[in-house]
Amino acid sequence: QKEVEQDPGPLSVPEGAIVSLNCTYSNSAFQYFMWYRQYSRKGPELLMYTYSSGNKEDGRFTAQVDKSSKYISLFIRDSQPSDSATYLCAIGSGNNRLAFGKGNQVVVIP
Amino acid sequence: NAGVTQTPKFRILKIGQSMTLQCTQDMNHNYMYWYRQDPGMGLKLIYYSVGAGITDKGEVPNGYNVSRSTTEDFPLRLELAAPSQTSVYFCASSYPGQNYGYTFGSGTRLTVV
Numbered sequence: 355q356k357e358v359e360q361d362p363g364p365l366s367v368p369e370g371a372i373v374s375l376n377c378t379y380s381n382s383a384f385q386y387f388m389w390y391r392q393y394s395r396k397g398p399e400l401l402m403y404t405y406s407s408g409n410k411e412d413g414r415f416t417a418q419v420d421k422s423s424k425y426i427s428l429f430i431r432d433s434q435p436s437d438s439a440t441y442l443c444a445i446g447s448g449n450n451r452l453a454f455g456k457g458n459q460v461v462v463i464p
Numbered sequence: 465n466a467g468v469t470q471t472p473k474f475r476i477l478k479i480g481q482s483m484t485l486q487c488t489q490d491m492n493h494n495y496m497y498w499y500r501q502d503p504g505m506g507l508k509l510i511y512y513s514v515g516a517g518i519t520d521k522g523e524v525p526n527g528y529n530v531s532r533s534t535t536e537d538f539p540l541r542l543e544l545a546a547p548s549q550t551s552v553y554f555c556a557s558s559y560p561g562q563n564y565g566y567t568f569g570s571g572t573r574l575t576v577v
Contacts, residue, residue: 360506362504362506388565390565395571395573396570396571397468397554397556397568397569397570397571398507398554398566398568399568400565400566400567403565442506442507444565444566450495450514450558450560451509451512452565452566454506454507455506456504456505456506457506
């Protein structure tokens with residue numbers, strides 16, 4: 355069983371829709387949960403970071419963690435064409451090693 | 465503040481050739497990493513370093529070598545390039561402790577023909 359599972363299927367949504375992305379993980383030792391955004395032909399950049407169960411909001415972005423279900427989600431409200439990118443979940447256990455999901459390519463259609 | 469700088473941005477190699485991918489960071493990060501990213505496969509860790517003089521293998525180290533003589537630099541060496549090494553390579557760095565996440569470079573696109 356992989357450490358982090360993220361269904362890598364692409365996602366197309368109309369502008370203004372809510373985007374919902376999720377990952378599952380297998381090891382309950384994981385304590386740190388991140389989402390990275392990667393624009394085409396660029397390196398990933400840290401978008402959201404949390405270490406506790408519950409929701410964390412930053413503008414139009416909400417990161418949600420459910421440690422009991424080993425499930426994390428990213429929601430993008432009022433999506434914009436500038437949100438078109440690949441989103442990768444990343445999970446860590448405190449040893450500075452992150453396990454990355456395969457990423458979801460999101461396309462927001464004007 | 466440049467962050468993580470990778471050179472070159474693009475390179476075409478012939479089978480059997482060798483090359484070094486350069487990575488330097490100016491944030492005084494102890495930890496540095498090399499990943500490769502293939503379409504639909506996510507990021508795979510090649511090598512990492514927790515400080516100058518200390519390196520260790522990741523999940524896909526075969527065909528690669530690294531060195532870490534300074535805090536700033538973490539070059540990745542490809543010996544005897546093979547078509548399977550065609551990929552996008554990312555260098556990243558971080559502080560100790562998970563709170564800060566990784567800072568990635570902009571990548572090197574390598575094609576082996």
